[in-house]
């Protein structure tokens with residue numbers, strides 16, 4: 591990147607985002623996150639993190655976690671994140687995330703966390719047995735972002751509430767300590783793909799932790815697996831209508847049309863116009879071809895990268911040094927502001 595471009599991207603602001611290495615990366619992660627991260631690399635200074643400390647809020651087998659951290663980094667790069675342009679690292683290598691999360695545990699309010707719907711969804715009926723980490727997860731997320739004084743955060747719809755909390759924490763900290771250390775963080779939620787739903791249930795988010803493999807398309811699925819999963823995806827017996835608003839009340843149909851629209855960079859209306867009057871047999875064949883065409887290059891590149899742990903580890907190490915260089919003076923200023931001796 592030329593110096594001029596570099597200065598310009600820095601003026602536009604700093605982007606931070608991340609994904610948990612808590613299982614196979616899937617189509618929802620790609621359409622709701624990675625694809626958008628790539629687009630932002632030329633306009634912002636971008637920091638993309640594999641948030642391994644978030645992953646251990648639920649049990650992770652240590653060997654599997656190590657593999658998943660590398661797989662996540664491989665997925666970012668295969669989707670188009672350029673480790674030269676952007677900073678790519680894993681969270682646990684920069685100690686400021688944990689330090690600032692503790693400070694934010696003391697700024698954030700119980701009442702705020704009690705309103706977080708993701709905790710309610712993930713803890714479910716077993717709330718008493720959920721880890722404390724899962725409960726304070728949004729405070730760590732606020733620390734991830736504000737440790738770098740990031741101004742913009744690209745997220746899927748599902749993370750909007752956590753981002754609101756980040757803004758509340760930043761504002762309270764600034765008010766309590768009479769400072770303007772933390773900027774007002776703006777979400778970037780981009781069009782189609784902002785919320786990809788499960789292939790088995792159009793009302794539930796596509797998620798790594800869904801026990802059904804058929805609920806999601808993983809970024810490392812081969813063409814046959816993609817075809818099988820789309821063939822088995824839940825639908826209804828009706829035909830596709832002329833416009834997307836006529837899909838109301840058909841969550842599975844809305845989801846599949848939305849996935850098609852996102853992959854093809856079309857509107858949902860344009861997808862309906864193309865398939866008007868056709869059944870899901872035809873539509874699913876079209877969707878399979880499109881998904882395989884778009885995902886195969888990513889799958890191949892991920893497989894290639896995953897054969898080279900040394901390369902992935904060197905990218906993460908270099909990225910964590912660059913991230914640390916940004917975080918160090920900021921966390922020092924935060925500690926001074928709080929009243930710690932530094």
Ligand code: AQP
Nearest residue numbers: 609610612618622623745746784785786796797798799
């Ligand atoms: N279904 C989705 N549709 C659109 N965007 C999604 N994202 C995740 N699922 C979808 C976006 O991907 C980024 C990384 O998310 P994450 O992996 O850190 O956390 P998550 O949202 O909790 O993802 P999962 O798959 O549901 O993981 P588990 O099951 O482990 O909790 C975020 O920007 C998110 O919006």
